Amino acid sequence: MTFLELCGRLAGAGISDCKREAALLLEHFCGRPLGALEEETDYENRALDEAVKKRCRHEPLQYLLGKWEFYRQTYFVSPDCLIPRSDTEVLVEEAIRILPKNAVFADLCTGSGCIGISILCERPDTRCLALEKFPKTLALAQKNARLNGVSERFTPCLADLLTEGDEKLSKEAPFDAILSNPPYIERAIIPTLSPEVRAEPIAALDGGEDGLLFYRTILQFSKFLKPGGRMLLEIGYDQAEAVTSLAKKAGFSEIRVIKDLGGNDRVVSLV
Numbered sequence: 001m002t003f004l005e006l007c008g009r010l011a012g013a014g015i016s017d018c019k020r021e022a023a024l025l026l027e028h029f030c031g032r033p034l035g036a037l038e039e040e041t042d043y044e045n046r047a048l049d050e051a052v053k054k055r056c057r058h059e060p061l062q063y064l065l066g067k068w069e070f071y072r073q074t075y076f077v078s079p080d081c082l083i084p085r086s087d088t089e090v091l092v093e094e095a096i097r098i099l100p101k102n103a104v105f106a107d108l109c110t111g112s113g114c115i116g117i118s119i120l121c122e123r124p125d126t127r128c129l130a131l132e133k134f135p136k137t138l139a140l141a142q143k144n145a146r147l148n149g150v151s152e153r154f155t156p157c158l159a160d161l162l163t164e165g166d167e168k169l170s171k172e173a174p175f176d177a178i179l180s181n182p183p184y185i186e187r188a189i190i191p192t193l194s195p196e197v198r199a200e201p202i203a204a205l206d207g208g209e210d211g212l213l214f215y216r217t218i219l220q221f222s223k224f225l226k227p228g229g230r231m232l233l234e235i236g237y238d239q240a241e242a243v244t245s246l247a248k249k250a251g252f253s254e255i256r257v258i259k260d261l262g263g264n265d266r267v268v269s270l271v
Helices: 003-012 017-031 046-058 061-065 086-096 115-120 137-145 161-172 187-192 215-224 240-249
Strands: 067-070 073-076 104-108 129-132 155-157 175-180 225-234 253-260 265-270
Touching: 003 017, 003 046, 017 046, 017 061, 046 061, 061 067, 061 155, 067 086, 067 137, 067 187, 073 115, 073 137, 086 115, 086 253, 086 265, 104 115, 104 161, 104 215, 115 129, 115 175, 129 137, 129 161, 137 155, 155 161, 161 175, 161 253, 161 265, 175 215, 175 240, 215 225, 240 253, 240 265
Parallel strands: 104 129, 104 175, 129 155, 175 225
Antiparallel strands: 067 073, 225 265, 253 265
16 A cells, blocks of 8 residues: 555545545554655555554544654553543643642543643652543553653552542642543533544543533532642633633632633633
């Protein structure tokens, strides 16, 4: 299969960024550096053929590659975790900026661990408690902590945030910050999402009937913050008003909404 043929197959399956994806697949499965691809060379590889078939069925590219870049780090990814997205880097950058020296923070619904681990990499004075409900997902986060050299400062915690979060956090409190990219998609909307997104863990997407289920619980964890401690929560592009209202009811007085690079509301900062 040549590069041009691969692009054609991906384009025919409705993959919009077909050239970039074709190059990444050839780099991964055939060892061809992105700058050394030849359009007419026939790249024969059974693993590549299988991956292309799966991608044409709209299985996520990130899961096929097994690794993905986020912020300045590399992460193992699998169908056990939500795929790290560049929008979430806004939360990471804000945390790196505002965390006090020698901070201890909690990363709730840690998934791949990308939020907590990227912060630890950039702020070697900090420590993270990473809470995750699913054993396989938490094991993946631990693997990513080792990959990025921060496992000694990354404390895994297996727990259901909604039913066990209070108990688990109370044992480790107080925190300088509590961070989270929780499930926040309204349940009825999930069937309408792209096939790629629906291939990700439903539990990492489903925010309940109104998308706010996890925020209601997380906001109650403010009692585990140090005086002046902060929450940073990723939100959906249309959820700023609703989450701000919940935060005010939970007693937060300083509320700031941070936009992502696309200009959408993406993170609420709460004190």
